[in-house]
Each structure stands twice: as structure tokens, then as C-alpha cells.
Amino acid sequence: MKRLSIYAGVAFLSAALLLSGCVSNKKFRSLQARHDEMRAKEQALTEKYQEAQQQLSSANTRVTSLEDQIASERANVKSLQEALNQCLTSSNQGNVNISKLVDEINASNRYIQHLVNTKNKSDSLNMVLTNRLTRSLSREEMQDVDVQVLKGVVYISLSDNMLYKSGSYEISDRAGETLSKIAKIIADYRDYDVLVEGNTDNVPISQPNIRNNWDLSVLRGSSVVQALQNEYGVDPKRLTAAGRGEYNPVAGNDSESGKTRNRRTxxxxxxxxxQFMELIDKAPESSPNSEDVPRDTTRTSPLRQ
Structure with a gap:
């Protein structure tokens, strides 16, 4: 619009000059200068217009990009809200599960405490059994008898010199008094099972009715079992006879003293x-009373080396 106005002005001046006839040089130069000035302004305005158009286009591009980002963020917010709602729902369910888990943990702790109390009772009984047995044996008998408590089990190790006739599985006369004392202790503790296990050194046996050390060890274990049953009245249902031959040594077989230690029952x-299987299969319904826990829980060490 401004450009048309400028051209119109120039045309009007030119027409006026033509109508008026002649115009002085001074006046013409003035009009020419005015015309050049107006052309320069027109050029400047055109450049500004083009620059403004470019800025507008760039701004529109940025607006479009921002609108896309806003849409993306709104979608992200919606997704996060849905995830939050799902977590809140899961959390409510999780609280119920946690409560059940706490109950189960408490029940397990009560069960563990019951097992600990039972083990402590067993350890205490083992201590009493061991003390009773060692007090009943004479000093001479203790030369051939070793009593130990290892991992809740009482081990009574008897030398073959005391138990058997030389190279035989028949029980000697001097073993009777010692076995009678052991049998009395076994009979008093009816809740315990008894395994009698024969052991030998690595010297091969040469007997017509004994094939090897396996046979000898089992026969010796069986001899003690039958003596406990037949001569001292131990319930045979509690007894088990076994043999391990030369394969469970407690000392080296390269010396006579080592071989002597290995020849044992x-x-x-x-x-x-x-009883242990019953404990494993069925947990207690309530926590055991604290007074059930024995006060003396000292570990038992071997009485003799």
C-alpha cells in the first residue's frame, strides 16, 4: 500500500510539472532527490518485510515443534499415571502378602527355637549319659574304652584287646564286666538307638571261615550286639550291627600303635x-516355654585322646 502511495505521489508530481509547463532546474533536482529518498525507504521496507517473513516462518516451525513435545509429554504423563495406579493396586495386594509372609516367618522362628531347645535337651542328655558311663568305669577299663560326644552323638570306642580273643570275633571273658556297665546305660536311655560298628587295621585276615577284614569287622559288631541282647537284656529292636573293615581308620597303619587304635569296635x-523325622514333618503349634531350655549348653569335648 505504501509503495502504491509513493508511486502515486511521483506520478502526481510529474503530471503537475507537465501541466505547469516548464520547471526550474533547482525544483527538478529537489523532486529527484525526494524520489530517490522514497525509493531507498521502499527498499529498506522491503528488506524488513522479507526478514519478518523469515522470522515468522521460523517461529511457526518452533511452535509446531513445541506442540509436538507437549503432546509427547502429555502421553508420557498419562502412561506414568497408569503405571502409578497399577503400582498402588499391586502395593495394596503386596501389603496382604507381606502380612502373610511375616506370619510364616514368625511360625518358622518358633519352629527353629523348638528345634534348638530339642537339640539342647539332647546335648544335655548326652552329657549325663557320658558322665554316668565314665563314672561307672574303673581306671583299668578306661585304658581300653574311649568315650566321646561328637555332633550330638555318643561314641564308645572299645579296643579289640579288651573285647575279643586274639584274631577272633568271639568276645573275651574280661569284656563281660565292661559290656554289662555299657548295657545298663543303654537300657536306661530307651529313646536312643544303638549301632555297633566293627573296625580293623589293614593287615589281611587269614582264617578259613573269614574271607577278609570286611567279614571280621561285621562279625565283631554282630558279636557285641548279640551279647548286649542275649546276656544283658538290651531290646534287639534298638540294636544294629555293622562293620567298616579297614576303611575307617583313626590313625595310620604304618605303626603298631596306629594299628592298635584302628582295631576297635x-x-x-x-x-x-x-523322633527327628517327626520334628521335621510337623512344626510346633506354639513356641516352647523358655524354662524348657537347659541352662548348661557347654559343648562336650572328648574325655580321652
Whole structure:
């Protein structure tokens, strides 16, 4: 619009000059200068217009980009809100599960405490059993008898010199008094099972009715079991005879003293297995009373080396 106005002005001046006839040089130069000035302004305005158009286009591009970002952020916010709602729902369910888990943990702790109390009772009984047995044995008998408590099990190790006739599985006369004392202790502890296990050194046996050390060890264990049953009245249902030959040594077989230690029969006294299985299969309904826990829980060390 401004450009048309300028041209119109120039045309009007030119027409006026033509109508008026002649115009002085001074006046013409003035009009020419005015015309050049107006052309310069027109050029400047055109450049500004073009620059403004470019800025507007750039601004529109930025607006479009911002609108896209806003739309993306709104979608992200919606997704986060949905995830939050799902978490809140899961959390409510999780609180219920946590409560159940706490109850189960408490029940497990009560069960563990019950097992600990039972083990402490067993350890205390083992201590009493061991003390009674060692007090009943004479000093001479203790030369051939070793009593230990290892991992809740009582081990009574008897030397073959005391138990058997040389190179035989027949029980000697001097073993009778010692076995009678052991049998009395076993009979008093009815909740314990008894395993009698024969052991030998690595010297091969040469007997017509004994094939090897396996046979000898089992026969020796069986001899003690039958003596406990037939001569001392131990319930045979509590007894088990076994042999380990030369394969469970407690010393080296490269010396006579080592071989002597390896030639032994062990009477192993353990709580009945079915009682332990009952504990495993069924947890207690309530926590045991604190007074059930024995005060003396000292570990038992071997009485003799």
C-alpha cells in the first residue's frame, strides 16, 4: 500500500510539472532527490518485510515443534499415571502378602527355637549319659574304652584287646564286666538307638571261615550286639550291627600303635531317627516355654585322646 502511495505521489508530481509547463532546474533536482529518498525507504521496507517473513516462518516451525513435545509429554504423563495406579493396586495386594509372609516367618522362628531347645535337651542328655558311663568305669577299663560326644552323638570306642580273643570275633571273658556297665546305660536311655560298628587295621585276615577284614569287622559288631541282647537284656529292636573293615581308620597303619587304635569296635548311641523325622514333618503349634531350655549348653569335648 505504501509503495502504491509513493508511486502515486511521483506520478502526481510529474503530471503537475507537465501541466505547469516548464520547471526550474533547482525544483527538478529537489523532486529527484525526494524520489530517490522514497525509493531507498521502499527498499529498506522491503528488506524488513522479507526478514519478518523469515522470522515468522521460523517461529511457526518452533511452535509446531513445541506442540509436538507437549503432546509427547502429555502421553508420557498419562502412561506414568497408569503405571502409578497399577503400582498402588499391586502395593495394596503386596501389603496382604507381606502380612502373610511375616506370619510364616514368625511360625518358622518358633519352629527353629523348638528345634534348638530339642537339640539342647539332647546335648544335655548326652552329657549325663557320658558322665554316668565314665563314672561307672574303673581306671583299668578306661585304658581300653574311649568315650566321646561328637555332633550330638555318643561314641564308645572299645579296643579289640579288651573285647575279643586274639584274631577272633568271639568276645573275651574280661569284656563281660565292661559290656554289662555299657548295657545298663543303654537300657536306661530307651529313646536312643544303638549301632555297633566293627573296625580293623589293614593287615589281611587269614582264617578259613573269614574271607577278609570286611567279614571280621561285621562279625565283631554282630558279636557285641548279640551279647548286649542275649546276656544283658538290651531290646534287639534298638540294636544294629555293622562293620567298616579297614576303611575307617583313626590313625595310620604304618605303626603298631596306629594299628592298635584302628582295631576297635564302636558303640554309637543316637536319638531315635523317627523322633527327628517327626520334628521335621510337623512344626510346633506354639513356641516352647523358655524354662524348657537347659541352662548348661557347654559343648562336650572328648574325655580321652
Amino acid at each position: 564302636q558303640i554309637i548311641i543316637t536319638p531315635k531317627l523317627d
